[in-house]
Amino acid sequence: MSLEEYKGVFIYAQQVDNEVSSIALELLGKARDLANDLDNKQVTAVLIGSEVGGLADTLAEYGADRVILVDDPELKEYRTEPYAHALASVINEFKPEIMLVGATAIGRDLGPRVSARVHTGLTADCTQLDIGDFPLQPVEGQEQKHKQLLMTRPAFGGNTIATIACPNFRPQMATVRPGVMQKRAPQSGAKAEIVNYNPGFTPNNCYVTIDKVVKEVSGVANIQDAKVLVSGGRGVGSPENFKILEELAECFKGGMVSCSRAVVDSGWKPKDMQVGQTGKTVRPHVYFAIGISGAIQHAAGMEESDIIIAINKDENAPIFDIADYGIVGDLNKIVPELTKKIKAGQ
Amino acid sequence: MKIVVCIKQVPDTKGGVKFKPDGTLDRGAMLAIMNPDDKAGLEAALRIKDEDPDNTEVTVVTMGLPKADDILREALAMGADKGLLITDRVLGGADTWATSSTIAGALKNMEYDLIITGRQAIDGDTAQVGPQISEHLNIPVISYAEEIKVDRSAMTVTVKRQFDDRYHMLTAKLPCLVTALSELNEPRYMTPGGIFDAYADADRVQVWGRDKLDVADENIGMAGSPTVIAKASDKVPKGKGEVVTPGSPEEAVDYIVGKLTEKHVI
Numbered sequence: 236m237s238l239e240e241y242k243g244v245f246i247y248a249q250q251v252d253n254e255v256s257s258i259a260l261e262l263l264g265k266a267r268d269l270a271n272d273l274d275n276k277q278v279t280a281v282l283i284g285s286e287v288g289g290l291a292d293t294l295a296e297y298g299a300d301r302v303i304l305v306d307d308p309e310l311k312e313y314r315t316e317p318y319a320h321a322l323a324s325v326i327n328e329f330k331p332e333i334m335l336v337g338a339t340a341i342g343r344d345l346g347p348r349v350s351a352r353v354h355t356g357l358t359a360d361c362t363q364l365d366i367g368d369f370p371l372q373p374v375e376g377q378e379q380k381h382k383q384l385l386m387t388r389p390a391f392g393g394n395t396i397a398t399i400a401c402p403n404f405r406p407q408m409a410t411v412r413p414g415v416m417q418k419r420a421p422q423s424g425a426k427a428e429i430v431n432y433n434p435g436f437t438p439n440n441c442y443v444t445i446d447k448v449v450k451e452v453s454g455v456a457n458i459q460d461a462k463v464l465v466s467g468g469r470g471v472g473s474p475e476n477f478k479i480l481e482e483l484a485e486c487f488k489g490g491m492v493s494c495s496r497a498v499v500d501s502g503w504k505p506k507d508m509q510v511g512q513t514g515k516t517v518r519p520h521v522y523f524a525i526g527i528s529g530a531i532q533h534a535a536g537m538e539e540s541d542i543i544i545a546i547n548k549d550e551n552a553p554i555f556d557i558a559d560y561g562i563v564g565d566l567n568k569i570v571p572e573l574t575k576k577i578k579a580g581q
Numbered sequence: 582m583k584i585v586v587c588i589k590q591v592p593d594t595k596g597g598v599k600f601k602p603d604g605t606l607d608r609g610a611m612l613a614i615m616n617p618d619d620k621a622g623l624e625a626a627l628r629i630k631d632e633d634p635d636n637t638e639v640t641v642v643t644m645g646l647p648k649a650d651d652i653l654r655e656a657l658a659m660g661a662d663k664g665l666l667i668t669d670r671v672l673g674g675a676d677t678w679a680t681s682s683t684i685a686g687a688l689k690n691m692e693y694d695l696i697i698t699g700r701q702a703i704d705g706d707t708a709q710v711g712p713q714i715s716e717h718l719n720i721p722v723i724s725y726a727e728e729i730k731v732d733r734s735a736m737t738v739t740v741k742r743q744f745d746d747r748y749h750m751l752t753a754k755l756p757c758l759v760t761a762l763s764e765l766n767e768p769r770y771m772t773p774g775g776i777f778d779a780y781a782d783a784d785r786v787q788v789w790g791r792d793k794l795d796v797a798d799e800n801i802g803m804a805g806s807p808t809v810i811a812k813a814s815d816k817v818p819k820g821k822g823e824v825v826t827p828g829s830p831e832e833a834v835d836y837i838v839g840k841l842t843e844k845h846v847i
Binding site for chain 1: 592676677678681703704705706707708709710711712713715716717719720721722723724725739743744746747748749750751752753754806807808809810811812813815821822823824825826827830831833834835836837838840841844846847
């Protein structure tokens with residue numbers, strides 16, 4: 236493997252039902268930043284699907300210089316094998332220096348399969364990506380490589396954090412947690428170079444059959460898009476009592492209700508409202524943690540919020556270690572009163 | 582039907598993570614357990630075995646230190662038939678790429694129709710080793726299984742696979758690898774007789790070193806790992822903010838409204 240042949244930053248532009256996933260735009264934002272620190276500054280989006288070429292302009296507006304389009308009827312619905320074949324073939328043909336994939340259900344299935352196929356390292360669930368030296372400090376007797384991708388990720392349920400490099404293999408591959416990287420402001424009218432590429436799809440033993448696709452319409456908007464999250468834990472006491480949280484959330488533009496794992500485990504709220512290590516990572520402007528003790532797994536999903544306000548009757552709750560403003564008190568009295576007061580001021 | 586379940590020994594984080602006085606993680610103070618997603622995978626295999634016990638063999642495989650024998654015995658006590666411990670000094674320090682090549686190197690020398698792994702381990706949280714094993718073996722993978730059903734005559738597996746806003750019912754030809762979520766089931770307990778039997782016959786767990794594995798030297802251990810740790814540290818907690826104990830709900834509300842106004846939220 237000649238490492239110098241590998242150039243440019245590529246992102247996997249995930250689409251589902253012919254709609255660009257938010258993560259693809261987040262990756263483009265990060266890819267732009269990384270490319271600015273590299274010699275080759277081209278950002279390429281790899282768009283895989285069936286009749287999805289119309290999405291290229293959106294990718295251009297959010298920062299793609301080039302879109303490699305793999306379009307084939309076999310790629311209508313996500314399946315591991317044809318998608319892995321598509322992405323691995325693009326990597327072998329176009330040789331990216333960096334390949335970013337979202338750490339979504341699709342990306343965490345696709346990424347490992349592709350990294351094994353093209354024989355390179357893959358760092359999972361990254362929360363920070365930088366260009367820098369490896370080793371970080373010069374070590375005698377070891378070549379220090381420059382302009383390497385340094386991939387930072389939490390491990391051990393968020394208790395430890397590791398920075399990982401992939402100095403001798405290309406591409407340097409990472410999956411990136413949704414909701415962590417920032418999208419760029421879209422540049423309307425921007426156009427990307429479109430490259431059509433089809434490596435050919437011949438079903439083999441690794442192709443699975445889709446018997447059925449069932450969409451679970453929860454009617455809940457994505458909590459990752461909320462500007463203000465009013466999040467409840469077991470301390471809320473009952474599913475009915477979430478009403479007072481909903482009323483508070485309604486006071487804010489872009490306000491939504493989310494919850495902790497304990498609430499989902501008790502069956503009070505659906506899984507897609509869960510914040511934390513095994514749920515979603517959120518970074519709203521304001522995060523209200525109400526009756527949430529704040530286990531480290533929960534903190535891992537929300538501590539990047541701009542302002543964290545915690546209400547809990549237990550003064551020793553760990554949530555107070557990460558809250559900007561902590562209030563020790565009875566949520567049943569404080570929350571309705573707060574709603575009333577904010578409404579009165581509007 | 583031959584089912585292989587890949588399991589991993591991990592430190593237990595459930596009862597709270599333990600720290601040393603200097604703030605670093607105290608791994609020694611935490612119990613070593615069978616990874617929860619893997620245990621659900623084992624339970625799924627045992628349920629398939631329950632349907633036709635005479636014609637189903639469940640083998641549990643782990644790679645790790647010699648003490649990982651403990652989780653293999655636990656699996657036997659739950660109902661698995663055989664265990665395999667892959668252990669060798671030269672395998673140490675492996676990343677997910679090298680780990681999956683190594684385990685695939687053992688599987689190439691075994692018989693299997695269905696391989697089940699946990700989705701991810703609670704220490705690394707990568708969810709990579711299962712799909713990577715399937716790639717090294719050139720068999721299909723179905724990750725995030727919520728239900729697993731095998732059709733013994735057609736030699737297929739049908740899996741309910743969870744995605745963000747939908748699920749797929751997928752059918753794959755065997756051999757196939759499936760990764761299991763801990764939400765899949767409630768794993769059974771070990772039985773007293775099972776515990777006795779698991780330890781009575783030491784030979785129910787085989788131990789394989791590097792020489793038994795069908796894998797190239799450049800694909801194992803730290804040397805065979807494309808990824809390298811540049812830096813590892815315990816997470817620095819976010820600085821503590823203010824904590825107040827207001828005398829009344831009104832006072833609490835005034836405090837919050839004051840802060841929201843100060844920050845131009847309202």
